[in-house]
Amino acid sequence: MWWCQGGADDYREWITAAGLVxxxxxxxxxxxxxxxxxxxRR
Structure with a gap:
């Protein structure tokens, strides 16, 4: 099994792009x- 995950900066960007804070x-x-x-939070 292979996993690919972003770093903290990626997740922070994805969270804010989804309209969350x-x-x-x-x-x-x-x-x-x-x-x-x-x-x-929203």
């Missing part, structure tokens, strides 16, 4: 890395 942003550690977490 990023209310808060964080980081969820996972193993040796982690991923960005966004809370958005």
């Amino acid at each position: 990023v209310a808060e942003e964080g980081f969820a550690p996972e193993g040796a890395g982690g991923h960005a977490v966004f809370w958005a």
Whole structure:
């Protein structure tokens, strides 16, 4: 299985392009890395 994901900047752009506002942003550690977490509102 292959996954392709954007970075935090990509997700922030996609969220705002969808008409949402990023209310808060964080980081969820996972193993040796982690991923960005966004809370958005309309």
